[in-house]
Amino acid sequence: MAYRTESYTGGFADPVFEAQSTFKILMDCMARPGTIATVSAPSAPPLPLGPGAGAIALTLCDHDTPVYLSPALMGAGVQGWLAFQTGSLLTEDRAEAAFAFFEKGAALPALSTFSMGSQEYPDRSTTIIAELPDLTGGAALTLSGPGIDGEATIAPQGLPPHFENMWRENAALYPRGVDLVLVSGSDILCLPRTTKIAKRGA
Template sequence: MAITTEALTGGFADPVFHAQSVFKTLMDGMARPGTIQTAEPDIDPPAPLGIAAGTIALTLCDHDTPVWLTQGLTRSAVPEWLGFHAGAPLTAEKADARFAFIEAGTALCSFGLFASGTQEYPDRSTTLVIELPALEGGHRLALMGPGIESVTEIAPVGLPETFPRLWAENRALFPRGIDIVLTSGKRFLCLPRTTKITATEI
């Protein structure tokens, strides 16, 4: 099957410089959980992959990082796009994925289905990149933990009510567990496994 034109275009104009820039922004986001960051490179990934999710994919994924995609992404030009620009192989098994990309509107499964690493190698876990309609204007969540002076509040739109419970189960595995990046358009925020997340009172 011939690769589509959509898969050949829309990547980094300057792969090395842009990947370094996005990586620095991602590390800042992980160091300051809940802080909204902006993906600066101007890319055009195939729908339904968002710009921030696409920049993260091009920065972190390569031929050694199996990627799991939700059905909507799998049926689009995204697999070819990732293969062409990042060389990343796809996996159908959540537990084998180093990165998982979830488009907006997709129901979240148990985080325990993804790789949580081992006690000796906790970094051998899956990072989930979850696209949402918006990162502000939803139900408020309180964040506490490393990188947060006291409490940081976020209010993403589109997370299920079960998210705090799912996250508490994940955090209980520490030092094992997944990390999450929430994205919306060009913006994203990071939720490392060290962060405590609780729902705030309405």
Template sequence: MQSENLISPGFADPVFQSQAAFRALLTALSEPGLIQQVAPGFAAPEGLEPATAIALLTLADYETPIWLPAALRDGPAGAWLRFHCGAALVEEPAQASFAVIDGAAEAPLLADFNPGTDQFPDRSTTVLVQCAGLAGGDIVTLSGPGIAGSRDIAPIGLRPGFWAEFSANAELYPLGVDLILSQGEAVLGLPRSTQIVEVR
């Protein structure tokens, strides 16, 4: 692990920044497909998008295990999360309350994470998907709670078959994982209740 003086800082103003980030993340998940700015000017550790880092800093603590790809878990990002959140970093995706994946990587699949149980659907994994951009890709039309009619999104940098995985996850509702796509300082929420109407 890095020594403390090599770990980048967390919140400069913990109360204000965490409250603002929490509101933005809540809005992202309650209004699926609308891009929200969550991390203006935030300095993230290597391997984490600023929006990913601030989301974890806001949502995770010592009681919420996190899964990271090995390269991140064993590098500056893992050290940063251990230091600022006191979080346990787990090796198995299904053990995680929160997870970070590269949207273009072949693994892990969304189905590898914890979908919750009939008794406790809220104990599923929230997966932060780091992608190349939240606009400019193939158009995906969404429907579901929080969407009036339908809504189009167009993220880029997602692996082939990603949207098929997302549709399979939605079929598990009320079980399934919730997704937060992140790039730069922005996020886009895709809760398990959201369905795909069309990809074009």
């Protein structure tokens, strides 16, 4: 694979410490769905992949994790950056991906097109990292489920129309199903498959 110049830059300055820091933030957000946290480890991936999504890629991706990239990310050379920085291999088949990345403004495909895992190995499903314009200021959604004290409210901007229906179908597959990480800049919000979502007031 031929690497572009930007493939060699933009990684973690202290890979072990910064990956551990980012992983802890991710796990905390997965354990407390709807909580917005900031990834502090600096990364500068090729645009349009943002710094938060880049830090997540540097933390989670390696040679054992097939990665799916949106067409725009592929066209921007993100695949070369990921390959050089993490050793991860790209797949064009969403059903084979351990992780899938979508830039801000990209259309999120049907969740059923990704790996749902199996009853025996539900952890083999895809984790989707989707960048949005903002994690606040959008239509309010109510969250409930494990890790949430009663109910929580989120209002991200840029989710697909009828997202709550998409998510309901995903949650019905439990313990199978995808997990979702929403990212805006360096801010993240996690929605594990155990989380129930409804429109505010519905």
